[in-house]
Amino acid sequence: MERQYKDTQYYKFCFYGFLKNLKFFEPFFILFLLEKSLSFTQIALLYSVREIIIYLTEIPTGIIADALGRKRTMVFSFGFYIISFILFYFSTNFGFLLFAMVFFAFGDSFRTGTHKAMIFEYLNIKSWQSQKVSYYGGTRSCSQVGSAISSLIAAALVFFTKNYDIIFLVSIIPFLLDILLIISYPKELDGDSVSFKFTDIVTTFKKIIKGLVENLKQKENLKI
Structure with a gap:
């Protein structure tokens, strides 16, 4: 992609993807649940509840995104994520973990597709539709870099602290930064709100x- 298309907003999109994939808990999530004395059946139930909630709320949350605006929706999404991280950190039993997973599922549901729509809206505003593949691909590559670095940082955290819980608290930091980043997006990317x-x-x-x-x-x- 030519340099002329790599403006400030492009790098904001890239940084969003990088921060969004700094989910330090992902490589150790199963081990975290096992440490909480959950059975594999209970772990499977947690994942099932998450997927069911995402499936059932996909359309309603899409309507909310169109009604309230994409920026607000994304802020709500990361708010749900952060609440879930706090709940996971303080969780002591299956019920607590289930409650945390519900918030995480709503975070996923509100976020899915919303940011992509903002990227495509920006390309339409700038009349850069021909750059859709390379532009979006560039932001996705930054997301993959975030995933790779996330695993390394998570491994270091667990190695030095000998604690799985701490990775949820640390995960709050990049998600707070993403909220600030989303707020800084141009108003026209918000859609009809x-x-x-x-x-x-x-x-x-x-x-x-x-x-x-x-x-x-x-x-x-x-x-x-």
């Missing part, structure tokens, strides 16, 4: 649902 008034949100939801129904009807007519 509304105030937090209940009536405004309901009105926006109705418009989105109406548009969805109309699109489905058009697809059915094309099939016929």
Whole structure:
């Protein structure tokens, strides 16, 4: 990709991906759960609950993102993540861990696809649609670098502290930085947003649902 496309916002997108993948707990999560005296059945149940919540809330959270704005949605997402990290750190039993996993699942659900939409929105604003593959690919490569470094840092933390819990507290730091980074994004990347008034949100939801129904009807007519 040519240098002219690598503006300040491009590096913000890259830094977001790097920070987002600094999940220091990931390499040791199973060991962390085993240390909490969970059985493999209970561990499987935790993962199942996470996936079920993500599946059931995928569309509702998408509607919320469209109604409240992408930046707010991303802040909510990282807020859920941070709450889950705190709960994991203080967890003492399966019920506590299940509660933490619910918050983590909502974090995933709110985040999925939202940031990608912001990147593509930025490309549309700048009329750089032809750079979509290389631009997005560049941000993804930074995410992979974050994953690699995350594993090394996590290994060092566990080695020197002999403690799995600490990795959840340390994971809060990059996610707080990501919140600040998202807040610094241009307002136009927020999409069509509304105030937090209940009536405004309901009105926006109705418009989105109406548009969805109309699109489905058009697809059915094309099939016929």
